[in-house]
Amino acid sequence: MMRATQVTGKPITQARLHQRVVEELLKQIVSGALPPGTALPSEPELARQFGVSRIVIREAIRILAEKGLVAVRHGSGMWIQPPEQWDQLDPQILFERLRSNRDPSWLEEILELRKILELAAAELAAQRRTPEQLAQLSEILERMRAAVSDPSTYVNLDIAFHEAIMEAAGNRLLREARRPLSEVLFSSWLMTSRSAERLARTHEGHEEIYRAIAAGDPVAAHEAMRRHIEHFEDNIRADLELPSRRAVTVGSNGHQSAE
Numbered sequence: 218m219m220r221a222t223q224v225t226g227k228p229i230t231q232a233r234l235h236q237r238v239v240e241e242l243l244k245q246i247v248s249g250a251l252p253p254g255t256a257l258p259s260e261p262e263l264a265r266q267f268g269v270s271r272i273v274i275r276e277a278i279r280i281l282a283e284k285g286l287v288a289v290r291h292g293s294g295m296w297i298q299p300p301e302q303w304d305q306l307d308p309q310i311l312f313e314r315l316r317s318n319r320d321p322s323w324l325e326e327i328l329e330l331r332k333i334l335e336l337a338a339a340e341l342a343a344q345r346r347t348p349e350q351l352a353q354l355s356e357i358l359e360r361m362r363a364a365v366s367d368p369s370t371y372v373n374l375d376i377a378f379h380e381a382i383m384e385a386a387g388n389r390l391l392r393e394a395r396r397p398l399s400e401v402l403f404s405s406w407l408m409t410s411r412s413a414e415r416l417a418r419t420h421e422g423h424e425e426i427y428r429a430i431a432a433g434d435p436v437a438a439h440e441a442m443r444r445h446i447e448h449f450e451d452n453i454r455a456d457l458e459l460p461s462r463r464a465v466t467v468g469s470n471g472h473q474s475a476e
Contacts, residue, residue, distance in 0.1 A: 241267070285304045338382050343438035
C-alpha cells in the first residue's frame, strides 16, 4: 500500500472554498502530479495544507468522487482513481486534460467528437429549423458580421451561433452531448491565433452554413459545416504543432488519398 503523498496546497481564502479545493486537486490529478493509486492525506492534513475547514475538504472530496477522480474507502483512506474511472465528459476534466497537454491524442478525440456532433446538428437543422429559429440564426450572424474585427466579441457570438444550430436540430440529447464541450471549445478557440485573415475565413464558413440551413439543404449544410470544422482543426493543430489527421480513404486502385 502506497504512503500518502504531500499535496501542493496553497491556503484558500475566497468564496466557495470547496470548489477552489476541487479545482486545485483536479488539476494535480489530471496533470499527473497525483498519479493513480496515490493515497491522499487525511481530511485534517488536507485542511491544514489548504488552510480550510474539514467540512470544506469533505465536500471537495465528495465532488471529486462523483467525477470518478477519487475513491473513498472507509477505513483505508482516499485514493486517486485511474483515468478509466473518470467522468470523461465532465467539463472540468475535459478542460484540464486539454490544458495539461500531456496526451495530444486527447485533443484529437475532442475534435473528432465535436465534428460528429456538429455535422449531425447541421443536417438536422436544415431539415427541422422553424422560421423563428432561422430568424435567430440570421440575427446572430448579423452581429457576427459587425464583430469580425473584434475577436473577443466574435468568439462569444461564434458559440451562440453553434448553440442555435443545436437548438434548431431539435434533438435534446444531441444538445446535451455537446454541452460539456462548450467550455473546452471556447478555450481551444482562444488557443489559436486570431488573425484578421483567419477570422474572415471563419466568418465565411458561418455564412455558408447559414445559407445551407436557410435553403433547407441537409447535404449542403453537412458539407459547409465539415469545411468550417476542418478549418478550425487545421488552425489549432498548426498553432499547437500537431500533425494533420484528415481521414484517409483507399480507392479501387489501392492508392490512398486524404479527404
